[in-house]
Amino acid sequence: MADQAQRMREIFQKGQVFKESHKGGLSRTFVVASGKGGVGKTNIVVNLALILGQLGQKITILDTDFGMANVDILFDLNSRFTLIDVIQGRKDFDDVILKGPGNVRVIPGGSGLSQIVDLDRQQRERLISRFSLLEEKGGLMLIDCPAGLSHDVLSFIAAADELILVTTPEPTAITDVYSIIKIVDNYKLHSRVNLIVNMMNSARDGQNVFKRIKRVCESFLEIEVVFLGGIEYDQSVQRAVLSSFPYVLQFPHSRAAHCTRDIARRILFGVEKPEGEAPGAGKKKGFIKRLLNLWRAK
Numbered sequence: 001m002a003d004q005a006q007r008m009r010e011i012f013q014k015g016q017v018f019k020e021s022h023k024g025g026l027s028r029t030f031v032v033a034s035g036k037g038g039v040g041k042t043n044i045v046v047n048l049a050l051i052l053g054q055l056g057q058k059i060t061i062l063d064t065d066f067g068m069a070n071v072d073i074l075f076d077l078n079s080r081f082t083l084i085d086v087i088q089g090r091k092d093f094d095d096v097i098l099k100g101p102g103n104v105r106v107i108p109g110g111s112g113l114s115q116i117v118d119l120d121r122q123q124r125e126r127l128i129s130r131f132s133l134l135e136e137k138g139g140l141m142l143i144d145c146p147a148g149l150s151h152d153v154l155s156f157i158a159a160a161d162e163l164i165l166v167t168t169p170e171p172t173a174i175t176d177v178y179s180i181i182k183i184v185d186n187y188k189l190h191s192r193v194n195l196i197v198n199m200m201n202s203a204r205d206g207q208n209v210f211k212r213i214k215r216v217c218e219s220f221l222e223i224e225v226v227f228l229g230g231i232e233y234d235q236s237v238q239r240a241v242l243s244s245f246p247y248v249l250q251f252p253h254s255r256a257a258h259c260t261r262d263i264a265r266r267i268l269f270g271v272e273k274p275e276g277e278a279p280g281a282g283k284k285k286g287f288i289k290r291l292l293n294l295w296r297a298k
């Protein structure tokens with residue numbers, strides 16, 4: 001793991017990833033990760049996507065944990081194909097993209113992507129151009145990750161514009177999320193991380209978790225921690241999972257839906273963009289190019 005992160009840092013320091021200035025209108029990419037599994041990432045991605053869509057954003061979800069009871073199940077979507085089929089030339093991009101409710105697009109990523117990706121020039125160009133079509137339309141891409149820090153997850157984190165970390169108030173989840181922040185800070189993958197506290201008992205509970213994490217980060221690291229908000233523990237979430245019908249649609253007046261709407265608004269209006277950047281524009285070149293550069297440099 002340390003070796004992989006070291007390689008990434010070298011790539012960044014050489015400027016291979018960031019040297020091209022961004023073009024306006026690219027998608028803004030948010031990667032959603034956590035140390036521990038089961039903290040609610042997939043539910044958050046799906047329900048945030050729906051609300052951001054309702055707020056007028058073009059939303060694409062890249063599900064990098066496809067096939068593991070994830071976005072497809074929550075949306076009740078059915079697909080046997082993933083980005084891996086596109087990369088290996090068996091399927092066209094359009095055959096793989098799924099349409100969820102509310103015009104949310106879902107790209108099933110397939111797991112172990114970075115391991116199998118050994119693209120020749122033509123495949124690489126094809127993937128970049130197909131992705132660019134999506135990216136140039138602007139909008140937001142949310143990337144749902146498996147738990148922990150595999151090589152895949154680390155490269156998604158490195159290539160995304162913003163990192164959202166999800167924790168619960170449980171001490172083990174907090175410790176695990178802090179380990180991720182330490183690595184992100186160590187290798188300067190981002191200068192800030194955004195935090196969501198899920199399954200909190202109250203707003204104060206969420207604030208306390210945030211303050212604990214922020215205090216440790218301020219004492220030992222050089223990274224900004226931004227609180228996007230908390231989502232209360234709410235059985236509507238579990239009921240929604242059981243019926244494959246997201247809680248913001250099925251229970252729009254639930255506590256969880258209310259909290260998720262606050263977070264969506266903060267993402268759109270509260271988190272300021274890096275200086276000089278047009279609204280909606282990625283700060284670096286397109287996500288997929290950055291990702292492929294990282295993989296190529298393995």
Ligand SMILES: Nc1ncnc2c1ncn2[C@@H]1O[C@H](COP(=O)(O)OP(=O)(O)O)[C@@H](O)[C@H]1O
Binds near residue numbers: 036037199231237
């Ligand atoms: N705010 C919440 N309140 C109650 N239960 C929740 C909440 N968020 C998630 N859950 C429960 O946790 C389970 C795991 O959530 P999931 O989104 O699959 O986590 P992850 O993607 O991080 O592994 C869900 O099936 C649901 O039962």
Ligand SMILES: [Mg+2]
Binds near residue numbers: 041065070146
């Ligand atoms: Mg998940």
